[in-house]
Amino acid sequence: MIYGAEDIFRDFLQGKDLKFTHERITVLREISRLKRHFDIEELYITLRKKDRKVSRASVYRTVPLLVESGLVEEIKTIDTHTYYEYTFGKEHHDHLICLKCGKIIEFHSEKLEHIQDEVCRKEDFSGVRHVLEIQGYCKKCG
Amino acid sequence: MIYGAEDIFRDFLQGKDLKFTHERITVLREISRLKRHFDIEELYITLRKKDRKVSRASVYRTVPLLVESGLVEEIKTIDTHTYYEYTFGKEHHDHLICLKCGKIIEFHSEKLEHIQDEVCRKEDFSGVRHVLEIQGYCKKCG
DNA sequence: TCTTATATTGAGATTGTGTCTCAATATCAA
DNA sequence: TTGATATTGAGACACAATCTCAATATAAGA
DSSP: OOOOHHHHHHHHHHHTTOOOOHHHHHHHHHHHHOOSOBOHHHHHHHHHHTTOOOOHHHHHHHHHHHHHHTSEEEEEOSSSOEEEEEOTTSOOOEEEEETTTOOEEEEOOHHHHHHHHHHHHHTTOEEEEEEEEEEEEOTTTO | OOOOHHHHHHHHHHHTTOOOOHHHHHHHHHHHHOOSOBOHHHHHHHHHHTTOOOOHHHHHHHHHHHHHHTSEEEEEOSSSOEEEEEOTTSOOOEEEEETTTOOEEEEOOHHHHHHHHHHHHHTTOEEEEEEEEEEEEOTTTO
16 A cells, blocks of 8 residues: 555544545645646635635735645745745755756755764754755756 | 954945935934844834934835845744844854744854855855744744 | 544635835936 | 936835634543
């Protein structure tokens, strides 16, 4: 039996005595269809267009749950805007963000992860997740 | 002759053909007085209370300039809120943020910096600054 | 399947952050 | 001192995100 994102989400919700509602599934399904990084407003509009009936409030309420469950990650950029990314089935990665063209380059470094674990141990801190963004200029904008 | 934050800011502004105004100095001075992390709204209110005459718009316009000049850094937290920190004279550091009590622990790792440089080289990316935040639970909230 | 306690939803009001406008004013180099 | 140009401030505005609360859905037990 395949253990998919929806199973993870259901278990997560059950563990917190929250309910596995149509609205929450709809939001999760739509996110899993999106290839790129997205923001909540955009997600809501997409759902409206497809005539899926989920209110704005519910979309805004569901995304943080998905983040908490580990299926979605938050990306903060230079501007005030907050983006999200569906990360189920993807290896964890961090981002290089071009300050000029906005291009997002993904990268992963095992060494980096390792050092972060070290830092947490040293500070007696139990790390749950991290955000690492390097801002600068990509090859083209260099 | 001592080369202080105001000199750096003046030079930064001159280099961009921007003017070294009373309002900008006032904002910088107030920030340098603040010990903790701050947000712009709070900074604006503090200035009002002290009867320094700087408009909200100017405070909001000045902080990004200070970030660009390198005197101030942006800290993004889990919530939507954006915080800032006066970093002149301080060694660069990253943050551990407790998801429960909000405590912010600062740390610095030379190794971490080094690996980031490596990543940038590899991706042909010219890094300007970075944001690294590890979210989790501090000793007390463990 | 029915019941029931509890969580969730939606529509719209509301909050709060941050940006914009534009006439009046300050800056700074010549 | 002058003049070209950047900046300021007050308040309107844009927008993301949250809150309210009555109506409704969920899930577990009978």
